[in-house]
Every structure is written in structure tokens, then in C-alpha cells.
Amino acid sequence: MLFRRRSDRLRRPLTVTASVALALAAAALPLSTPAAADPADPAATGDTTVTVNAGAGLGTVGPAALGANTAIWDSAMNDPEVATLYRAAGIGALRYPGGSYSDIYHWVDNTAPGGYVAPGTGFGAFMGTVRATGAQPILIANYGSGTAQEAADWVRYANLTKGYGAKYWEIGNEIYGNGVYGSGWENDTHADKSPDQYAREVKAYAAAMKAVDPTVKIGAVLTMPGNWPDGIVAAGGTGDWNHTVLAAVAHDVDFVSVHWYPNTSTGDQSLAAVRQLPGELREVRDLLDRYAGADSARIGIAMTEVNSNSGGGAFTTRPNGLFAAEAMSTALENGVFTVDWWDTHNGAGAITTVGGETDYGDMGMLSNGSCTGSVCEPAVNTPFAPYHGIKALGALGDPGDTMVASGSSGSDVSSHAVLRANGDLGVLLLNKNSSAQHTVDLQYLGFTAGPAAPAVQRWAPGDDGLVDATGTATAASVTLAPYSLTVLTLHPKSGTGSSAATVGTPGTPRTTSVDANTVALSWPAATGAVDRYEVYEQLGTTLQLLGSSTGTTATLHNLPPGSRHTVNVLARDQAGRLSRPSEPLTFTTGTPSDSTCAVTYRVTTGWGNGFVADVAVSNLGPADINGWTLDFDWPSTGQSAASWWNAVVHEDGRHVRVTNGDSNARLAPNGGNTASFGFVGANNGANPTPTVFRLNGTVCRTVS
Template identity: 80%
Template sequence: MLFRFRARPRGRTAAAAAALLALAAAALPLTAAPAAVADTAPATPDAAVTVNADAGLGTLDPAALGVNTAIWDSYMNDPQVVSLYRAAGIGALRYPGGSYADLYHWVDNTAPGGYVAPGTGFDAFMGTVKASGATPILIANYGSGTAQEAADWVRYANVTKGYGAKYWEVGNEIYGNGGYGSGWENDTHADKSPGQYAREVKAYAAAMKAVDPTVKIGAVLTMPGNWPDGIVGAGDGGDWNHTVLAAVAHDVDFVSVHWYPNAGGGDRSLAAVRRLPGELREVRDLLDRYAGADSARIGIAMTEVNAESGDGALTSRPNGLFAAEAVSTALENGVFTVDWWDTHNGAGPITTVNGETDYGDLGLLSNGSCTGGVCEPAVNTPFAPYHGLQAVGALGRPGDTLLASASSSPDVSSHAVLRADGSLGVLLLNRSSTAARTVGLAYRDFTPDGAAPAVRRWAPGDDGLVDATGTASAASATLPPYSITVLTVRPKPGTGSSAATTGTPGTPRTTAVGADTATLSWPAASGAVDRYEVYEQLGTTVQLLGSSTGTSATLHNLPPGSRHTVNVLARDQAGHLSRPSVPLTFTTGTPNDSTCTVSYRVTTGWGNGFVAAVTVTNTGPADLDGWTLDFDWPSAGQSVNSWWNADVSATGQHVRVTNGTSNAHLAPRGGTTADFGFVGGNDGANPNPTVFRLNGTVCRTLG
């Protein structure tokens, strides 16, 4: 990303809540320890929030909470900035600054065609990294650099200076090099195609790892459902993501995506976070497809995130709420680092948002610049997104376990972690700008100690994240309008995973997946394990799918083409359950011996729309005269808009296709096929349907 002063081209009732709270408190995981709810919740809360300590979403990485830094920022290395990083729990700093990376030559700290501020060279940056206790994420110059230049930087950083820089991206937003018609990224290669980028990534990775085999190399992807996802350039065999991953999936250690929702406003950006889980699932599905068994070791980094320039809420409260919600959601969905764009930027269009001046600045901190005679506050004054990130830092620290949580109200969001000391962190966000919300809290396999929790809060009138202990109990909280509240709930001694005498099982993986079975294995937990139990996440409830006295299990009676997210927990001889393992998500196959097959292909796309071609084949022994094909969209944002060679109807995410006049007859044993297609839309990710039923029979889905 370039020096961002301008927009870039981008294309329930109370009674119901109370009922849900009662249901959540009553639900129990099969054979698991009983859930507990402390104190007395409000009789009619506005929202029922449930946290499940047995449903793990992953572990917070040391680099989880990150920020971008830039060589054009003269305040980048201020001591006050270091103090603010530490106070917010910032664990990663990305350098040298978005699109400037593809201009930047590290050896002499220059960026031909761009401005470089004094005192922003690599060693100065690493001084800030060390002082703040963060991890560097470095961007090697792809646009005007070479693999040798990148390897020399690795040598200087890790051999000569001993910095131990671990994460290295190859370029920044290279899909914006003009190859798809819109060009903001510097790229001096004559060939602007994804194939050329993939070839260079392989060369960069080989050269850099020859110097230091421990470095982690990242390749640039476009976020699914965002431009230019789905677009196939002239002469290319596929779109950016498919072309790049087909070539480099076994050469890289992580992939880098950026997310700017471009939703048109602060509250709309906040609402757009609902798209993130599906988009990130599609990134992981792509890695599974192209990397196979290697997928488990490849991380996902969201190295830039913010609301878009011109959205009218960048330094004011809506973007602070967006920062907390987007970062927490990304971390819960498999991202190991989320890096806010950026530390300092500069004033843009001045607006008023809910009575608050918004300076149109994409930075976390003020740089004191002015627009039309209106000036920002003093340099390094935190803007609202800083307080949003600070709340996430207060929620959890590296090594803590992210947990599944859910709220019954669209106005209230919840996020939770199980901390290393056994306490529970719960972040509650009230997105209503005008009304307070009361929340009833329920817990599964976690028993609060009965004491008042520690409370930190950022609400209108608060000077940043303040101590508000005494304003909530473990069972209830009242959330001011437009606020973030972080609770620290301590466990009753001798309960929950803190009482277990075993460690946590290692990360599970699939060793075989069929149409209705899946076999998993995992590294053993420390301590005396009585048995291991595999639980499937069903929102904030869990279901026991299998158990084993060893470190593998086969799960049976799974529906064909179904997606499952599971955790493995160890149970000790006293009956206590350990913390949940890192989650594993897998999808079962479809039956090889079915009497029909379906091929579904997206032939072209443009970010928020696509064309699909479908072929149906009758492989059974009898003729079919007239047919229907049923399937379900994996994502709520997918739809069919127009079609040909068939009739299509939809109810919610369910789609039914009925034969056309020319393809009603399907001869047996593949004698004839029925082809049809449609134009679809997608608000967010666009994954392929996994299960098709022809006249009620589950078909074999062809890849």
C-alpha cells in the first residue's frame, strides 16, 4: 500500500434472549463435565452470551496483534510510539510500508520515486522492534528488486546482525500491478501475470532459505470474494490465487491477504465483518487443495486491515469497534497475525461522526497533519482504532486459547480466551450507538469463583481503555452504547481444565477421509491420560464424535460432503478434561459408487459475481426421464441471478434445478449428460457446493 492519503481503487426480543440463555445453560456436551453459570443473570437480558471452554479456536501467536510501519513516517521510531505499542500488546511490526516495499532497497534505505523520512532505515526500525518486544514482518522488494537482493537482506538481518527476523513476504499486493487493469503497485517485470509472480516466489524462497533455512516465506494472495478474485487474465490458465498456489504451495510457509471491506461507512464496515469467516475458510480450502498434507504448516497472515479511505469513519469510534471486531474474528478463524494499516498516516476528508470529529486518517496515531485548516491533535495521540486494538490486547496474550462464544443479539458481539493462568477473558462489544445493552453470561465447562471480575472498558467519555471493575459480575454486564468491555473471570479452584493433570493434545490431522468416515491422529498429551475425546463444535455447544485410549480415532456416520470442526481433549483418571487442542476442520467426500456424478465449475468471476457451468451424468443402470438437482450454498452471500438450459429456484441457501426441455432424458451408464449454467452473485466468499442430489440421490462430486 502506498502513502495512503487517498482512496485506493477497489473494486431478538428480551424473552427470546432469556430463553436462549436458559437453553445454553442447560445444554451439556456428551460425557463432558457439567457447565456452570455463576450468580443470577438478568431476568430479561438484551443478549445471552455463551462461552464454551471445550471448543477451542486456536492459540494466540506472539505475532497475533500487529501494526504496519512505513519508511515515509518520520515519527515511526519515536519512544512514545514504543510505549504505546507495549501498552496495547502489539506483537508484530510490518516494514517497510505496504506498496513502498516494491520500491524499497534496504541496503541504502531508498525508494526511488517515493519519499523516505530520515531515521527510518532498517536498523532503526529493528531498534523499535526490540524496544517494543515485537516480531518483525518484512516485505522483500518484488516490484523492482531481485531474489539476490532479498537473500542479501536475510544475510544482513540474521547472519551479520543476528536479528532473527522470521517472517518475509515476497512483495505487496502484486495483483495490483496493472495486469488486471488497475495498477497501483510498482512492478518492473515485463510479465505481470500470476504465473510470473509464482516463478519469482520460488526463486526468492530458494535464495533466502539458502542463507537462513529457518526463515518463513510468504506469498501474496487476493482475499476471496474481493477484486481481482475469480478474474482470469488474457493468456492465463486461472485466476491469481489458483495460479500462484498451484505453483508455490510447497515452497512457502504462509500466505498474505489484505482486507478492506469498502462497505461505505463505519457501521457498515463493522457489519461487513460477518464476511470474514467464510473468506478465510476459502483461503484454507485453497491451501488444502494445493498443498495437501503441507497445508497444516502453512499459516495465513492478514498483513493489512482497515476500513477503506472515504468511508467517513476512520479515527472515530465506529472504526475502533471495527478494529476490535475484525482483528478478533480473523484470529478466531485461523489467522496468526493481523496487522493494522497503519501506525501514522495523515489527515484526509474531515467529517463529523456521532458528534465526533473524524480526521479521515488511516493511522492508529495522529501525525499532527491538517486538512482545510482543521488539524489533528498532537502527534502520537491515539485514535479510536488504537483503543480497539488495545482491547484485543487486554483480552488475551500469546499462548492463550481462543474459545467459541456467541451472542443472541445482533447488537452484541462476544469473543473469549482461556488464559494461561486458567482465567477466562471475555470481550463484549455493543455496536448500538444509542442504547445500552444488558448481557447474561453462561459458561460451559468453566465455573467462575463467584468474585467480581476485573473489568476494562472503552465507552464514550472514557479516556482510552479504563478500569471499570465493579460494573459487572461473572453472570451479567451492562454495556454502554458504542462500547467495548473486557472481563477477566477467575475459575473456582479445582474446576475446569485448570484441574486436569494432563497437558493439551497436539494438533490433530486427518489420515483418511471417506464419504461418511474420517480417521484422525494427534500427538499425545503429557501426563497420565485415561482417554482422548473428539468433540465437534456446533456453535457454542459440542458433540462427542468419538473417543480412544490411543492417539487416533475413526469417526463414523458422517453425512457425505459435510464440513466438521473438531477438537481433541484429554481426560485424566479423575475425569477432568484438558484444554482443547488446536481445531481441525475437514469435509467428507461423496460416494464413489453413486449412480450419478456432478461436475461444478466456476468458469469466470469478477470479485462479487461469477459464471458457473454444471454437468450432470446418470451412471446408474436405468433411464431417467425428468430430473431435479438440489444443492445448498456454503455461504449465505451466494445466489443465482440468471440461468440457461434448466429452471432454477432458490429458498434461502437451498437451490433446486429442474431439467430443461432439451435435457430431460438422461441415458443410463453415462450415455448422455445434461449441461446447464447460471450467473451468480457472491457477497464475500464463493466456495463450491459440496453435495448434489439428483432425484434425491447423493451424487459423486467431481473435482
């Protein structure tokens, strides 16, 4: 990215067998029954209820979780005040040398032919800010006009000569923007600009850089699913960017890098667009699972650029502060290990007024003091609204804390929660309504609040940044001002919660076998005297106990074909107290290999928010079929079919029923023929493949 961003655009119960008998009743209650409100508090009177489940783990906050982009054209990037502000916000990662400038930048002489390099922005100066912040660098090797040798020399200088221990290295920035799909802003001097060439170069860069320092982590650039140019196949290509790149490099890289700028018109629309993120990130993980197999578990997802990109302004004002907190926390809860705001300083753009505040059209989190006409930003390094949103996330939790599930009964209020290492519970509440306050009743699962009032930090209209508002809330209730962020820190009742358990947290579970109805799990043992392990499935903010085992394995039976599940493993000590939840595991069951029908579903082309799909249906049974229906469900709420051929398509919400056309009603037995049809579809966000198809009611084998 340069100075301005372009506008691109009722589940049934499960049964489990484990190494000991099932335990499906009383043990589940501490995690699935809300704790009663403190008797000192009045009865619940709020218009919104937020529920937090401390046993439903969403992952661990990593040291590089919150990040920011820096740029060599920014003369203020290494101001001492900037490092102080980074530390105060909990920024743990700094990305350099700056978006699209990365593909014209040569580190050895600090030059960027065709671009401006501000004084004092060289690699050494940047690393001084990194160290003053206590952060980790995320470095972008020049793909556009650089070489694998140049990148390897940078690794040698950084880690062997200087001892910086730079861990994360991306290969290029937004290389899919090199013109191969028609729109070109990224410098790429390779004669071959295809994803195949990028994949070949990534392998060469990774080999050269790891030959110097085998500990470095190499990242490849992907496009975010559901965003341009996802699904587009360039002239002469055989696949789109993501499928082509991952098919070649999935076993060579350590992480993938995506950028997310919702193409919206207002700040409120950007806030609403955050609901797309979980599905889009799940699709990234599905791609890694598909191409990396067992290696997928070690490959991280980095969201190295994010901002609202709202065409109607709202960059430096309150809506974008809420967006920063909402988008970054949502990304981390859905498997991203670092999410990096674009940008630290950027520059004034179109001047608008949002909610009575001047919006400077600046995508930075801090002012750079520039002007548009006669309207000038405040003094350099004055925090803008996104900084306050990020600082609220820094106040919510620290590296090593456990993100846990939370949910709200009202669309105006969203929530995020962290179980801290000392047993405290952090809860972030956002009121996204610009004019109405909301009173929230708080309920907890797997956590009992102590008698002390929670600490409260708040950013509301009239507040000068994140302020101490302790005394304005109880553990049971809080009133949220319009367009506000509130962070509660609650202390547990003595002797309760995971911090009172005498066992450690189980290791991350993994699948050892998966078929249509059965999944086998195993996990590393917890420390301490474990009485038993318990496997829980996340169902929103409640948990379903699937089974318990005295060992570190369990086999889940009678799972629906093609169904997705997210589970945690918890250890219970001899006194009955539960540990923290393990890292989550999400898996999808297969479809029956012995089915009497088979379906192939293939997206043949796409353009970010639309696609064309071809479907083929076969009858593998012994009896002739004359007239058929095919039923499936869209995995994402944003998917739909717009027009079709060789069949009739009817949609009811996410459910789709397809009826044969006049020419393909007969399906001969034993796979004697295939009925094919297709449709043009639309997708608002992710476009995952449906997992279960039923031919005249029979679950078919899905052929990839």
C-alpha cells in the first residue's frame, strides 16, 4: 500500500466413545449454566444480555497479536514518542518498509527507486523503534524488483551480523496487484507475472533465506477470500491466485499474509462488514488444510494490513476506532496470529464531518500534521480514533492470555473476552449505535466473579482517549454510551476458576482420523495429577460435553456427514476443578464413501463477489432414477444463486433445492451417466463449497 488505499472492492446431541465411560451430565453444568448475579446487585434490567464462557477457548493471544505498519516515506516513524504510544497500546509487531514500497525498496542502501525515502527511516533506525517498543519486526522482502539473494543477505545482516532475531519475513506485498488480473499498482519487474511465477520465486526465496537462518518464518501473499481477485483465473492460467500459489508452496512457507479492507461507504457499514471475517478466515484455513495437509497446523495466518477503507470518510473519527477494535479482535479470535493496522502515519485526505467530528481522511492511527487545503491535522503524533480502539484491545489482555467466547443478544452491542493468566476475566463491550445508549446485563459461564467491583476503562464521546471509569459498572451490569468502547476487568471469586485448578492446560488437540461419521482425537497431556480429560464442543457461548477420558484420546461417533465442529479439551483435577481450555480444534467430517450417489461441485470462475459453479450428479446405485432433486445448504449467509441452466433452483434462506431439467431427468444405475447443471452465484464475503449434497434424500459422496 502507498499513501492512499485504492477502492478494489438445532443440532442433535453427539455420542462419544473414549477410554472411559461418558460423563454427560453434572460435569457440564459449570460451563453451560450462567452464574447467578451478585445478590448485592439489582435484578437484571438491561436491554441487552452479554454472555461470556471462560471454558470456550478461541486461542492464545500471541506476542505479535497487535501490530502496526510503518513506512520509509514517513519522517515521523521513528520519533521517540511513537515508541511510547506503541507500548501504551500493547503494539507487539511493526511491519516494514511500508506496503507497496516494499517491492521497490533495497535495504542495503535504503533506496526505493521511483519513491520517496524520508531521512532517518533506514533499517537500523526502524529496529531502534522496534526495540524501544519491545515489539517484533515483520519484514517484507522485495519481490517486485529484488532477488532471493538480496533477501538472504538481509536475513544475514539482520540476524547474524546484528543479532536482531527478526522472525517473520513476507515475500512481497500485494503481488496479485501486478496487473495479471487487469488492475496493477504493485511493482513487479518479472517478465512472467503469473501466480505460478510468484510461487516459484517464493520457493527460491524461502530456500535462500532459510539457508542463512533456518529459524526464520517465511510468508506467502494470498488474496482474502471473497475479495478481488479471489476466484479470477488470468488469461493462460489454470487456477486463481490462492489455489495456484498454495498448491506449489504450502510445504515451503510458515505463514500466509492477507489484507482486509471492506469496500464500504460509511463507518457503520465497515463495522457491519466485520461479520464477514470469520467465514473468510475459515476459508483461508480450509485452503491450507487442503494443500498443506498435516503441515497446515504449523502454518500461521497473518493479516498484515487492515483498515476500514470507507468511501464516505470515517478514518480518523469514532466509527473507525470502533472498527479497529472490532475487526482486530475478531481476526485474532478466528486464527490470525498478528493483525497489523494500516498505517501508523499516513496523511490528510478528503475532509468530512462524522458525528460532529472532523475526519481528516487519514488512514493513519497517529496524525502526521499534514493539511488538505486550509484544514490541517492536529500536532504530529496526536492519536486518532483507531489508536484508541487498538489501545482498548491492549487493555483487554496480554500475550499468553486465552481468548474465550462471548456473545450479545443485541445487534448494537458486540463483545470480546479474554481469560487472563492470573485468572482475571477481561470483557470488551462495544456500543455501535451512534445515538442510543445500552444497558447490558452480564452473565458468565465457567467463571464466578468475586465481590470486588471490576476495573473499568472507557472510550466514549467526550473522553480524551481511554480513561479510567472504575465505579461506573458492576460485574452484573454496565451502561454503554453511544459509539463507545468499555473494558471491564473482573477478579474471580477466591478458590474458583481455572487458576484454582492444580492441573495445567491440555495441549492442542488434533484429529488422527476423520470419516463421514467418526472422528478420532488425541492431545498432549496436561501437567499435574489429572483426574480426567473432557472434550467440549462450542455451540456459540455454550458448550456441549462430548465425553471424558483418563487418557489423551477420544473417538467421536455418530457425527453428521459434512458437519463442522469446534472443540476444546479441558483437564479436571482430583478436586473436580477444570483447567483452562486447550487451543480450539475445528474439523469437518467427510461424506460416505459407500454412498449410492456422487456429486462434484466446482467453481469455474469468480470475481470476488460472484462466481460460476458447475455441478455433476451421478447415480451409483443399482436402480434407475427418473426424476431427481438435489438438496444442499450454503455454508455462508452471503452466498446465493442468481441464475442457472439445465435445472431449476429454488432457495429458502441458505437451503437450496435443485430439480432436474427436461434433458437430464434420468440417472442410469451404476454411474452409467452424469447429470450436469450450473449456475451463476453471488457471494458477500467468503464463498466456501457446500459440504453435504442429498440426492432424493440420500447423502452423496462429495468428489473434490
